[in-house]
Amino acid sequence: DRPHNPTGITFTDQGTTLKAFWNVFQTVGANGGYLNPKDVSVTFYTLTKGDFGFGLGDSLTTSKPGETSTILPFDPNKTTMDDGKTQTLAWFGVKANNSTGESDCVTARGIVVGPRISLPFKESMSNGQLDNGFASLLGNEQYNSRKTAAAWRVVTDAASDNDGGSFVWANYTEEYAGNDVNFTIQQGDETSVNLPKVALAGATNPKLFFDLYSLIGNESTLKVLIQTPDGKDHVAAQYDLGKTTQNGWTKQSVDLAPFAKERYIIVKFEGVAQGSKVMIGIDNINIINQLERNLTAVSIETPENIVAGKKGQVKVVVKNQGAVDATRYFVILYANGNQCDAVSRTKQLPSMANDTINLKLPVAINESATSLQVKAMVIYDGDMLINDNETETKAVSVIQSPYGRINDLKAEMGGEHKVVLTWGQPVLPEPIRIYDGFENYSPFAKNMSPWTQIDGDKGLTGALQPSSTYPGQGEPFAFTAFNPNWWIEDMTNVNPGLAPHNGNQYAAAVYALNENQKLVEQNNWLISPRLSGRKQEITFYVMNVATRPGDTKYAESFDVLYSTESTDTASFVKIKSEQADGTIAFNEGANWKRITIEVPEGAKYFAIHHNTPKGKAYIFGIDDISYEQVATGADDDITEYIIYRDGKKIASVKGSQHTYTNNRVTGEHIYNVTAIYTAKTGETNESGFSNDASINTTSIETIENAPQTFDVTTLNGVKVRTNTKNYNDLQRGVYIINGKKRVVK
Numbered sequence: 001d002r003p004h005n006p007t008g009i010t011f012t013d014q015g016t017t018l019k020a021f022w023n024v025f026q027t028v029g030a031n032g033g034y035l036n037p038k039d040v041s042v043t044f045y046t047l048t049k050g051d052f053g054f055g056l057g058d059s060l061t062t063s064k065p066g067e068t069s070t071i072l073p074f075d076p077n078k079t080t081m082d083d084g085k086t087q088t089l090a091w092f093g094v095k096a097n098n099s100t101g102e103s104d105c106v107t108a109r110g111i112v113v114g115p116r117i118s119l120p121f122k123e124s125m126s127n128g129q130l131d132n133g134f135a136s137l138l139g140n141e142q143y144n145s146r147k148t149a150a151a152w153r154v155v156t157d158a159a160s161d162n163d164g165g166s167f168v169w170a171n172y173t174e175e176y177a178g179n180d181v182n183f184t185i186q187q188g189d190e191t192s193v194n195l196p197k198v199a200l201a202g203a204t205n206p207k208l209f210f211d212l213y214s215l216i217g218n219e220s221t222l223k224v225l226i227q228t229p230d231g232k233d234h235v236a237a238q239y240d241l242g243k244t245t246q247n248g249w250t251k252q253s254v255d256l257a258p259f260a261k262e263r264y265i266i267v268k269f270e271g272v273a274q275g276s277k278v279m280i281g282i283d284n285i286n287i288i289n290q291l292e293r294n295l296t297a298v299s300i301e302t303p304e305n306i307v308a309g310k311k312g313q314v315k316v317v318v319k320n321q322g323a324v325d326a327t328r329y330f331v332i333l334y335a336n337g338n339q340c341d342a343v344s345r346t347k348q349l350p351s352m353a354n355d356t357i358n359l360k361l362p363v364a365i366n367e368s369a370t371s372l373q374v375k376a377m378v379i380y381d382g383d384m385l386i387n388d389n390e391t392e393t394k395a396v397s398v399i400q401s402p403y404g405r406i407n408d409l410k411a412e413m414g415g416e417h418k419v420v421l422t423w424g425q426p427v428l429p430e431p432i433r434i435y436d437g438f439e440n441y442s443p444f445a446k447n448m449s450p451w452t453q454i455d456g457d458k459g460l461t462g463a464l465q466p467s468s469t470y471p472g473q474g475e476p477f478a479f480t481a482f483n484p485n486w487w488i489e490d491m492t493n494v495n496p497g498l499a500p501h502n503g504n505q506y507a508a509a510v511y512a513l514n515e516n517q518k519l520v521e522q523n524n525w526l527i528s529p530r531l532s533g534r535k536q537e538i539t540f541y542v543m544n545v546a547t548r549p550g551d552t553k554y555a556e557s558f559d560v561l562y563s564t565e566s567t568d569t570a571s572f573v574k575i576k577s578e579q580a581d582g583t584i585a586f587n588e589g590a591n592w593k594r595i596t597i598e599v600p601e602g603a604k605y606f607a608i609h610h611n612t613p614k615g616k617a618y619i620f621g622i623d624d625i626s627y628e629q630v631a632t633g634a635d636d637d638i639t640e641y642i643i644y645r646d647g648k649k650i651a652s653v654k655g656s657q658h659t660y661t662n663n664r665v666t667g668e669h670i671y672n673v674t675a676i677y678t679a680k681t682g683e684t685n686e687s688g689f690s691n692d693a694s695i696n697t698t699s700i701e702t703i704e705n706a707p708q709t710f711d712v713t714t715l716n717g718v719k720v721r722t723n724t725k726n727y728n729d730l731q732r733g734v735y736i737i738n739g740k741k742r743v744v745k
Contacts, residue, residue: 001029002101003040006094009108011072013229015263018072018090018111020044025096030103038066045093047107056093056105065098079114086133087114087196111231112136116199116264119206120296120321120388121287123195125165128156132196135167138268139191150183152193152271159283160211160249161354166283167193168213169220169271175467185220185278192225192270195285199264203289206256208236208267209352213281214244220278224254225268233268234259241280249281251352256287286321286352291384294322295329298354300376300391302361307399309365309674309686314341316357316376316391320349322384329380333359335372335396363398365674366647366689372396402632403677404428406690411671419662419671419695421643426675426687428631431532436625439503443483444471448507450530452567452605453478456523459512464498464619473510478524478610482508482621497586498619501541506623509610522556522617524610527567530630535601540608541592543621544580549588555581556620557612560595562603572607575599580620592623604630633677633685640676642686645669652676668696710738 008023022042029035041064046057063070074090081088090110096103114134123131143149152169159166169191173180200206212222218241225233237254259265269282298317306312314333320326326349333341341359349355361374375393383389404426414420441448455478463473470487472480483505484491484498492499500506509524544556557579561572575597582591599606606627610620638655645662646669653660655676662671672689679685712721713736720735 001031001033001035003035003096003098003103004028004030005103005106006042006096009094009106010231011108011111012231013076013111013263014071016075016077018074018076019069020072020092020108021069022094024068029100035098039098041065041067041097042070043095043097044070044072044108045095045105047091047093054091054093054107060092062097074110074113076111076113077115081114081133085115087112087117088134089113089136112194112197112266114197116197118199118201119203119287119289121195121198121285123285124161124163124283125154125159125167126163128154128165130154134196136194137191138194140189142186143189143191146186148181148183149189149191150185152191152269158213158281160213160281161284166211166213166281167269168282169193169280170278171276180467185273185276187219187273187275189273190270192223192268193282194227194266194268197264197266198287200256200260200262200287200289203256203260205290206260207288207290208254208256209284209286209288210252210269210282211249211284212239212252213249213279213283214239214241215247215279216244217277218242218244218279219273219275220280221272221274222280223268223270223272225270226256226259227266227268228259228262229264242274249283253352288321290321290323292323293326293380293382294385294388295319295326295349295378295380295383296321296385296388297331297376297378297391300374300394302374302394302396305397305399306361306363306372307685308363308367308401308688310363312361312363312396314359314361314374314376316359316378318349318355318357318378320351320353320355321388323351325350326380329378331357331359332377332379333361333374334377335361335374336369337373361396364647365401365686366644366672367398370398372398401686401688402429403675403685403687404631404633405687406673406675409671409673409690409693411693411695413695413697414661417663417665417697419665419669419697421660421662421671421673421693423641423658423673423690426633426638428634431534431628431631434529434625434627434629437500437503437623438481438505438507441481441505443481443486443505445481446472446477446479448479448481451479451507452525452527454525454527454569456525456569457512457520459514459520461510461512464510476512479507479509479526479622481505482619495586496589497545497584497591499590500621501543501590501592501623503623506543506621508622509617509620511612511617511619519614519617521614522610522612522620524620525569525607526610526622527569527607528605528625528627530635531599531603531605532628532630533602533604534628535599536603536628537596537598538606538625538627539594539596540625541594541621541623542578542580543590543592543619543623544582545586545618546583546591547586549585550583551585552581552583554616554618555579555612556610556617558620559609559611560597561607561609562599563605563607564602565604567605569607569609572605572609592621633687636677636679636685638675639678639684642674642676644672644674644689647672665697668694670694712737 006022010021012019025037025040043062044060047054048057090113092108093105094108155168156164222239224237226236296319298319301315303312331343376391378389406423409423560575563571565571643651671693675687677685709723713719
């Protein structure tokens with residue numbers, strides 16, 4: 001008979017090859033006939049991904065007949081991932097063969113492949129994503145036999161380190177095809193979440209640290225298993241969570257010294273259920289070679305850009321990976337190689353604890369670089385490992401000040417060693433056209449400054465999905481930065497009617513209810529930033545939702561208005577009334593309609609007033625607004641001028657003053673002046689440097705008597721006197737006298 005399917009297939013890592021094992025074949029074949037196990041060979045294939053799943057690829061090897069193991073020419077140090085470094089699982093197709101025929105092809109889960117990760121290793125599931133790009137799951141037969149067995153998951157609502165991610169094994173519910181499906185844990189379930197391969201090479205004191213979450217009454221055990229390259233699991237630690245006395249996170253450590261000589265290890269967190277009440281969380285996983293004293297610069301967070309003349313906030317995270325508490329250390333911030341801030345810490349930082357340090361990144365008003373390379377360094381006396389003391393380097397873009405500059409600065413001599421500066425009013429920049437798609441606000445932000453929002457109906461915003469709540473639902477607001485795919489992953493694939501016109505989000509007003517849960521008439525204002533004041537065309541897109549093709553039940557009504565005075569709604573004049581009245585069904589596409597208006601000269605603001613009658617509103621969207629904004633600083637007062645000499649501030653004068661005298665000046669210098677703009681809110685901003693005004697003073701000396709003889713030469717090299725004893729007949733001016741510049745008065 002032909003062979004039955006091979007069973008019990010396992011693999012071990014042989015360094016640069018894999019060794020496969022399988023169970024001895026029985027004497028009964030696939031069709032019930034006789035099978036001689038000594039005649040059966042086994043062939044291993046690669047698997048190729050196609051449109052309908054995986055298919056057989058190339059043959060890797062065929063064993064000798066009768067054997068129960070063979071070597072596969074497959075290098076476990078190489079990943080099949082496109083980036084060449086992220087680990088993954090290797091799968092193989094396997095068939096048994098003899099002279100009568102062959103078995104069906106079975107899929108065999110291989111081993112973790114890819115380059116090993118060196119110490120230190122960290123996995124924190126930050127923002128709900130795997131930091132290292134890979135983890136795998138395993139379960140016992142009972143667990144694998146149930147389609148609704150609860151798996152280990154990465155969740156975003158529980159994290160010991162507040163970074164938005166952790167591993168959790170617990171019962172949960174998910175929605176499928178409109179129905180809630182319960183995924184459960186039963187007594188006897190065993191399942192593990194497994195980390196990538198980590199190399200301990202050279203570690204003298206390797207340790208595993210992690211945070212463990214449990215609840216009182218937990219009916220489970222957590223095992224920490226260490227898989228070695230031979231495929232064997234070793235129990236390194238075990239926690240009886242039924243003995244939990246307090247809900248919450250605890251810090252755990254596991255000694256990995258017994259595995260220090262292994263080529264690599266795979267850490268597995270295995271949950272074992274003794275009942276159905278199970279809740280296990282794992283977070284902040286670190287595998288390190290723990291020295292006695294070792295501070296590590298973990299991360300640096302910088303702004304994407306900083307306006308010249310301003311300071312940016314930088315956050316640096318330092319971790320004490322040493323065995324003893326750290327009591328005194330420094331963090332220094334560098335920009336383009338120059339130190340720009342430093343913080344000293346004297347508080348005690350316990351072993352394996354983090355410290356978040358805030359620093360300032362100042363950008364000079366005359367910064368010429370378009371980008372700053374920013375990094376931080378931690379300084380710790382006695383640090384036993386210094387190659388982890390620097391953060392990565394982040395690029396921070398420098399944006400030049402948009403405020404009007406002075407372009408007529410003059411520098412003149414006002415007497416001996418005096419320089420007199422004069423200047424006029426700064427020249428305001430031209431108004432610019434703004435294209436605002438509401439992309440620069442945090443998802444579901446209700447404050448979208450510089451836009452002004454007025455919630456006139458004060459209603460409580462209603463639900464858009466029966467099983468999920470968007471941020472701000474049930475609260476009163478006019479508009480919010482609506483981001484459908486941030487709220488629910490792939491929302492716009494399921495409900496394309498909520499898709500933005502462009503980008504990821506838009507301004508949205510949602511139907512509202514009063515305190516008695518009765519629908520209210522919409523009364524929401526979105527008022528623009530200051531316009532240029534010139535006659536101009538304004539365009540934007542509006543959106544409504546249709547429940548079925550051709551439906552206009554939820555057509556949204558609004559007015560477009562302008563004001564020549566202020567953002568007070570009473571000052572606005574209506575241009576026209578409009579509707580967002582698209583009829584594409586929500587499950588087919590989004591209804592975006594282009595609106596064009598013209599505002600007259602003198603208009604300072606325009607407004608969109610959402611006023612859909614009660615019972616007619618659902619969600620009203622606004623996106624991609626184009627308008628001409630007022631010149632930056634046009635509405636501000638100039639309250640001060642700053643005087644710079646050779647790039648350094650030397651003085652300031654009131655905004656009403658347009659001259660400054662610099663006394664006791666020697667040498668050659670370059671002067672610049674900047675203007676300080678003060679807004680009605682009190683916010684101050686500095687303009688960029690004025691034009692350069694250069695003058696040379698020190699090498700020019702005033703002479704009145706010169707009893708010795710001297711030669712006199714003009715500045716262009718013409719000798720006008722030789723061995724003269726007086727200069728009475730010299731015209732006033734600057735001459736070279738005995739090799740020095742002198743002023744003859």
